[in-house]
Amino acid sequence: MNWQQCGCLIFLVDHGGPDPLEIWASDMLPPLDDMLRGFVALTRGEPHARFRWWSEPSEFRWVITADDGFARVRVLVFPDLHEQLPDEQGRPLLTIDMPVRTVVSAFVTPLRALLDQVGEERLARNWQSEPFPVDHLRTLEEWLARK
Numbered sequence: 001m002n003w004q005q006c007g008c009l010i011f012l013v014d015h016g017g018p019d020p021l022e023i024w025a026s027d028m029l030p031p032l033d034d035m036l037r038g039f040v041a042l043t044r045g046e047p048h049a050r051f052r053w054w055s056e057p058s059e060f061r062w063v064i065t066a067d068d069g070f071a072r073v074r075v076l077v078f079p080d081l082h083e084q085l086p087d088e089q090g091r092p093l094l095t096i097d098m099p100v101r102t103v104v105s106a107f108v109t110p111l112r113a114l115l116d117q118v119g120e121e122r123l124a125r126n127w128q129s130e131p132f133p134v135d136h137l138r139t140l141e142e143w144l145a146r147k
Contacts, residue, residue, distance in 0.1 A: 009053075011107075013075075015094055023060050023075060023093075025053035032111070035062070036136035039104050042066050043143045054081045061090055064103065071100045101144065108140045 009031065012020040025031040031053045038049030047067060053060040059081035063074045076090025115123065120132045 011110075013094060013096075015096065021075075021094060023053065024055040025060070026056045033133040033136070035107065036111075036133050036140065038062075038064065039107065040136055040139050040143075042071065042100055043104060043140065052081075057081060060093070061087065063087055066100050069100055070097060071103045072097050073103055104140055105144055108137065108144060111137060112141065 009025040011023045011025070013023060014020050031051060034051040038051050042049050042064065047065060049062075049064040049066075051062050053062070057080055059078040061076045061078065063076065065072050073094070073096045074092065075094040076087060077093045078085055078090050115132060115134070115137065120134060123132045
């Protein structure tokens with residue numbers, strides 16, 4: 001995960017292809033709180049989590065279903081973030097099946113590194129948002145440490 005001072009977050013996904021996929025999140029819709037809240041719900045047994053990353057002008061929609069410790073992660077792309085179309089109308093960018101623990105760790109580890117590097121106040125200021133959702137991050141780190 002890489003944070004750019006221009007107000008975007010870049011998540012690189014290794015999907016088995018020659019180059020990682022770049023999934024961008026704009027500061028127009030701060031993505032971290034909804035994302036981490038969704039992961040907390042998954043770790044508490046909820047079967048679904050979803051969150052949106054606006055990428056100006058498009059939208060990346062993450063749709064995660066979990067069952068028996070495993071998750072299916074789908075990333076759908078919508079060309080116009082303002083249309084708010086149903087999932088079925090999104091273009092599938094990525095579908096990966098993996099343990100919930102792996103999914104959570106793939107986000108929590110780089111977010112902790114980002115928070116430690118940049119700092120909570122600076123992230124909130126640059127994202128024009130509420131404070132960094134450090135409580136959700138800590139909850140997930142504690143869950144990972146127990147597993």
